[in-house]
Amino acid sequence: MAAASGELPVVDLAPFFSRDDKGGMARAMEAMREACQTHGFFRAVNHGVPAELMGRALELSAAFFALPDEEKAKVRPAAVKAAHLPAGYARQPPHSADKDEYLLWLDPKLGFNVYPAEPAGFRAAAAECYGKLTELGLLIQEMLNECMGLPPGFLSGFNSDRSFDFMAALRYFPATEEESNGISAHEDANCITFVIQDAVGGLEVLMDGEWVPAEPDDDDDSIIVNIGDVIQVLSNNKFKSATHRVVRKKAVHRHSFAFFFNIHGDKWIEPLPEFTTKIDQPPRYRGFFSNDYQQLRLRNKTHPPAKPQDVRITHYAI
Ligand SMILES: O=C(O)CCC(=O)C(=O)O
Numbered sequence: 001m002a003a004a005s006g007e008l009p010v011v012d013l014a015p016f017f018s019r020d021d022k023g024g025m026a027r028a029m030e031a032m033r034e035a036c037q038t039h040g041f042f043r044a045v046n047h048g049v050p051a052e053l054m055g056r057a058l059e060l061s062a063a064f065f066a067l068p069d070e071e072k073a074k075v076r077p078a079a080v081k082a083a084h085l086p087a088g089y090a091r092q093p094p095h096s097a098d099k100d101e102y103l104l105w106l107d108p109k110l111g112f113n114v115y116p117a118e119p120a121g122f123r124a125a126a127a128e129c130y131g132k133l134t135e136l137g138l139l140i141q142e143m144l145n146e147c148m149g150l151p152p153g154f155l156s157g158f159n160s161d162r163s164f165d166f167m168a169a170l171r172y173f174p175a176t177e178e179e180s181n182g183i184s185a186h187e188d189a190n191c192i193t194f195v196i197q198d199a200v201g202g203l204e205v206l207m208d209g210e211w212v213p214a215e216p217d218d219d220d221d222s223i224i225v226n227i228g229d230v231i232q233v234l235s236n237n238k239f240k241s242a243t244h245r246v247v248r249k250k251a252v253h254r255h256s257f258a259f260f261f262n263i264h265g266d267k268w269i270e271p272l273p274e275f276t277t278k279i280d281q282p283p284r285y286r287g288f289f290s291n292d293y294q295q296l297r298l299r300n301k302t303h304p305p306a307k308p309q310d311v312r313i314t315h316y317a318i
Pocket residue numbers: 170183188195197203244245246256257258
């Protein structure tokens with residue numbers, strides 16, 4: 001039986017905006033450490049992203065995906081540029097177990113993005129969300145640095161280049177009688193992921209062998225946060241990359257946004273000394289370039305081998 005969504009740990013970030021409630025900051029830090037060491041998943045409240053912006057962006061996204069397929073297909077870059085991921089609209093290929101379509105954008109400053117002309121306001125909302133979620137990513141990274149017991153400012157120095165972050169608007173198709181998979185069980189390859197979602201529900205996280213719904217409560221403007229593979233490797237498995245999936249619901253489309261706070265592709269990722277040599281623990285992973293792993297995962301999705309296999313971080317496990 002699935003557990004109630006109330007069981008998802010909550011981290012209240014309000015004290016980090018006022019900066020005068022030391023007790024509240026310590027409580028948030030403790031809740032986050034506990035969540036990240038057990039399942040890598042929590043609900044952030046008072047996170048600094050305006051509820052009005054989240055609601056507006058979800059409405060605009062729904063209006064975009066409701067357009068005819070020919071219109072959506074126009075949102076592709078005119079020329080292939082050297083971005084680490086292709087910006088624009090795409091739909092999962094028919095052979096994929098994932099049943100969604102999405103619109104992807106990178107940091108607007110990089111100049112790779114393409115936006116739908118319709119609905120008006122989409123571009124502004126997309127850029128605004130990107131900026132706010134970047135700020136939230138920097139805050140969570142700073143908190144994580146402390147939770148992990150790293151020297152002050154280590155992660156922000158190690159991961160100072162923001163050009164590999166990206167964001168997607170997703171729409172999941174209604175479930176059929178036969179099947180309801182939205183996105184199969186997976187872990188995210190990046191550092192920290194943020195999910196904003198409509199009221200439909202369907203996101204689930206694996207906790208102690210049970211799928212726990214990470215759905216919005218009534219009138220909820222929380223953001224779901226999960227830890228990704230890069231943090232799991234740096235911490236030598238002390239912090240968990242969350243296993244999660246999306247299950248489709250009947251008769252409705254589900255809309256969400258996922259913001260992937262990532263790390264530059266040229267960064268070498270391996271367990272840090274704080275989690276290995278300094279505490280006399282063997283590394284659980286061999287090192288790799290971040291982009292090699294991300295490209296491996298991407299290729300596996302877009303050009304699945306004859307015998308499809310999941311590419312997971314266990315690929316680098318020792
Ligand atoms: O749509 C969601 O709620 C989650 C999407 C997700 O897990 C992903 O894109 O990696």
